[in-house]
Amino acid sequence: MADLIASLRAGLPAGAVLTDPDVTVSYARDMASFCAAGRPAAVVLPRTVEQVQHVMRTATELRVPVVPQGARTGLSGAANASDGCIVLSLVKMDRVLEINAVDRIAVVEPGVVNATLSRAVLEQGLYYPPDPSSWEQCTIGGNIGTASGGLCCVKYGVTAEYVLGLDVVLADGRLLSTGRRTAKGVAGYDLTRLFVGSEGSLGVVVKAVLALRPAPPEQLVLAAEFPSSAAACEAICRIMERGHAPALLELMDRTCVRAVNDLTGMGLPESTEALLLAAFDTPDPAADLAAVATVCTEAGATEVVPADDAAESEMLLKARRTTLTALEALSSATMIDDVCVPRSRLAEMIDGTAAIADKYRLTIGVVAHAGDGNTHPTVCFDAADPDESRRARESFDEIMALGLELGGTITGEHGVGVLKKEWLARELGPVALELQRGIKQVFDPLGLLNPGKVF
Amino acid sequence: MADLIASLRAGLPAGAVLTDPDVTVSYARDMASFCAAGRPAAVVLPRTVEQVQHVMRTATELRVPVVPQGARTGLSGAANASDGCIVLSLVKMDRVLEINAVDRIAVVEPGVVNATLSRAVLEQGLYYPPDPSSWEQCTIGGNIGTASGGLCCVKYGVTAEYVLGLDVVLADGRLLSTGRRTAKGVAGYDLTRLFVGSEGSLGVVVKAVLALRPAPPEQLVLAAEFPSSAAACEAICRIMERGHAPALLELMDRTCVRAVNDLTGMGLPESTEALLLAAFDTPDPAADLAAVATVCTEAGATEVVPADDAAESEMLLKARRTTLTALEALSSATMIDDVCVPRSRLAEMIDGTAAIADKYRLTIGVVAHAGDGNTHPTVCFDAADPDESRRARESFDEIMALGLELGGTITGEHGVGVLKKEWLARELGPVALELQRGIKQVFDPLGLLNPGKVF
Incomplete structure (x- = not known):
């Protein structure tokens, strides 16, 4: 442990390695309920690609797990610390490096806040569509890790559709460039898209080339x-x-x-x-x-x-x-589900959720990106009441089962994290799961990047 | 060889296994110049998923390479046969299985011709945008393998953006389902996108869920x-x-x-x-x-x-x-390049290509999806003249070098195949190449799927 801290400090500026438990505990979890979070050995706040490489080289040398982190607005526990890990917070790498109206791209560091980028490009008559509810807090790096959606997806699609290229620090500290700055490109397998939605389990995004659109009326x-x-x-x-x-x-x-x-x-x-x-x-x-x-x-x-x-x-x-905040005010705790079904099955999903609420005697508010078939049934419960908590968890799971039954997915835009690991296995089935684990092994053979997340 | 044919015939209907060399030779190559093509041991024309699985199980058992094939309109040799391979032609699996206007999706088999699908969805007021020049011949499976573009990409994007989910027969014959029928979904790594543009090297696409749009004015x-x-x-x-x-x-x-x-x-x-x-x-x-x-x-x-x-x-x-056909009529042979640069660098690309034409004393016609920065410099030459052929090949390579220098890619929409293998390594660099090979190993550990293509 002393070794780890000394090694980290050898390549990071003073103040970029936090170890005071009263401080590091505040980096321990994102906004998901019901997800375990451990105690980090250290929180690091690099400002350069080289510093991120140093962190990953150190982690590989000492076999210490690393949890990459943005603004911790995630809803599935994907950014939660594990015991003894390095929390690698990218929030200080927050520069917009380039906005180009002719090529309709922006080049950004991962810690740029979504709203900051959106406003910066709007000033040049451009539009970065992805708009998660947390857009005033969440970072582009976090959006990429989660493949975030938002309100505008029904017309403009999700984060994945706006990521053209990435610079990624790999588990062993090597730097990988993927994708392109061009409008099109099919040179080799699409590694860029593989990183989008990988929840920090394949590498650490340190730069992104994003596609922009003209600002709409x-x-x-x-x-x-x-x-x-x-x-x-x-x-x-x-x-x-x-x-x-x-x-x-x-x-x-x-x-x-x-x-x-x-x-x-x-x-x-x-x-x-x-x-x-x-x-x-x-x-x-x-x-x-x-x-x-x-x-x-x-x-x-x-x-x-x-x-x-x-x-x-x-x-x-x-x-x-305001809906989620308003639902959160109804009870001591909420669990937000994220089931997406074909929009032709949306009525069945919503009525089925009402039946589940009745069955478990719970308040479940349903707000939905209805045009996408993406529902957010929000289970309101008293976390101090063990029986109600159990019912909440069971109703949450039953909602996902219903989604799969209707030809949907367990997560439209919030990701898997810790919360939905077992459900991911159910949705994917054994063949896909084996291949996904094979890919993880290629990128992170020592299993150091965000272990225990996704699968 | 006799073993192979007997094994293939055991699980395929009469007439679905072709072995007459006069016939199989016509399946030996796509439309690329300068690409080696071998002599297939057999051409198989399955009509069902089970038949494709039988082919892949047989190939794995007997360690015979398999070259998946659509309409052979490709321009990089990706569908070219290798000696002794099984050519797996998907053209008989050509049903449009479903068109759903509410969910805005189509479900198709891989052998459906692009124009057939486009017309079928248009009848229901829907639009399948990807429109490669060969759209009257090329198949959706081929489009997915190549991640094809077309004329409309500047507004509507490429094939990749319309593939929501896939059924894929793996090298060992197992069936994999990826992706979704829903508008959104982030459950696990994006395997769907990994198959798009993989040129038959990771698996055989046997069904695709495609996104549609409302037909525009x-x-x-x-x-x-x-x-x-x-x-x-x-x-x-x-x-x-x-x-x-x-x-x-x-x-x-x-x-x-x-x-x-x-x-x-x-x-x-x-x-x-x-x-x-x-x-x-x-x-x-x-x-x-x-x-x-x-x-x-x-x-x-x-x-x-x-x-x-x-x-x-x-x-x-x-x-x-008509441009490509017209350029082909100028000389005995043409080589079509496919360099895509940031559109802000397009003028440099086009002027640079003219300089290359002068240097090598060749006619090089440039047609471009200019809004995408995607140029198709087409080198016209006399294939019977060794010196001119050498100059053609050198000018072709120099055009790619120029594209990379301008921040572009060696292929915007035609793929790598055999033609651009060496250039792919140059574009990707050693780290990305190692990871791509690692992924290939996960999906096809015996190296049976389209060997010698891509990398």
Whole structure:
């Protein structure tokens, strides 16, 4: 241990190696409930690629596990420390190195906060779409590790679609460059994409080339109230089937609506069973909203309110963005699930989740990136009550089982981490699991990178 | 050999195992020049997943190499037979299994021809964008193996972005399912993407879940004549910088324009040094064309001709689509390069290629997916003249060297195959190459799948 700290300090500036347990404990876990976290031997905060290489060389030499970390806003325990590990926090590597409007790319260090990058490119008329709920805190490196989604995915896709190339420090400290700065490229296997969503288990991302888009027109939002989630899902299916391209298509159930009202006093309509939010950033968003309003009414919406301007739109989106916080305020603990199903099966997923809530006598609020079929059933429970905690965990698992039954996946955008390891094995099956472990072995033969995560 | 044929026939229907050398020789090579091709021991044409599994189990048992094959329209020799191999042609597995407008997906077998799928989904108001020049012949399985591009990539991206999930028969005959039917999903490493562009070296794709989009409005095309490629590239950079979203942005140099006139008598303007084609499939394409026309004029275009209707647009596109055939008619042989550079470096690439043509005293026509920075310099030469053939090969290599120097890649969309193996090693460097070989070893420990290709 003394060896480890001395070796780390030999290649890092003063202040970049933290060992005080009162400090390091604050780096021990991300935002997931029900996930074990150990006590790190040290937290390191490198500022350069060479320093990251030094950390990995030291770890390899001394056979010490390393847990790469961004802003710890993850929801699956992927960034949780293990006992005696080095927590490798990339938050100090936070420079935007380049923004190029002709090539439509940005080159960034991993610790850049998502919102910082988004605002920087917007100033040049460009757009970096991925927008996880935690975008004001979360880092691009963390987004890459988790393959994060967000609200805009229904039109613009997820983080994976914006990562063109990476610099990665490997487990043994060697530096790997993958991918490209070009719009296209098919030279060899796609290692870039392999790192996206690998949750720090294959290497440490130290630089990323990201694709950008032209900034779209300002979006307009419509809210529609439905008497049942089935009716809302019917509207969602018709909107997509008819070829509309909403920039956002979100669903909040009654539990979510009431929780938001309780927290914010926003006065959302509490009589509704399902509130649908649709946004368009097209050249004529008002026309698109009108068309979607008709679809909603045909599907049984009891009220449809198109925003007239950006301010009204922002107000409606605020309700959506506040939902998780509002659900968290309902009880001492929450577990957020992340099941994604084909959107044609969304109604079954939501009704099935309601049945699971009944069965386990729990409050489960459902908020969904409905256009993607990506639901976030949020189990609210009293962590001090062992029986309720057990029921919460069981309901959480049953929701994933339902997702798989409907042809879905256990995680649309939050990742596997510690929380869903057993479920990953169930989703992938033995053949895929064996191959994935084989790949891990190629990149990290000593098993030092984020051990115990993913699988 | 007799053993092999008997074993193959034991699990395949009569007629699905071809051994007559006069027949099998016609499966020996794709459309690349300068690539060695061997004589297959047999060509098999399975119709079911089980039959493919039987072929791979037999190959593993008898240690016989297997070359998976689609329509053999590839341009890098990736589908070329090796001596004594089994050519595994997937062209009889050609069913479109499902088209789902709500989930915006199609499920297909690998032998479906690209144009067949594109037309089938269009009938339901949907769009499968990837459109390689060979789209009337090439198969989806081949497109996946090569990670093919096409004309529309500047707006809609390449094949990789449309592959959500795969069924793959592994080297030992086991069946692997990867990915998903859902819009999002991050469960484990992205094996789907690893297969895309792997040129049959990791497994045999037997089913694919593909993402679809709503069919866009009909596109309108504009043609602009420039006095230099530098001026045309200036226009391209400004079009992209200002946030326009062309569905196509193509460049033909004077050699291409003249070759097309020679072949078709189309009467394109032969005085031009560079002809730029831009298309928009936006809600108001005429407005977009007008804006782009202004940009072209500012950049020095001597004439700008926006098409008034679909017929005129189609005529302009026909010139572009005929280019490779027209260049092939100029000489006994051609070699098509596929270098992609950042679009900000496109002018340097094109001028550099002209200098290389001068140096080697060769005709090299340049046609480019200019919006992507993806150039196809096409070296025209007399294959019967050894000196000219040598110069052709050297100029081809020098073009790739220039591409790498400009921050580009040796292949934007044609793949590595046999043709660019040495260049792949140069582009990737030793660390990436070692990891790629490690991955190959995980999937194909006996080295039976398409040996001698990629690396």
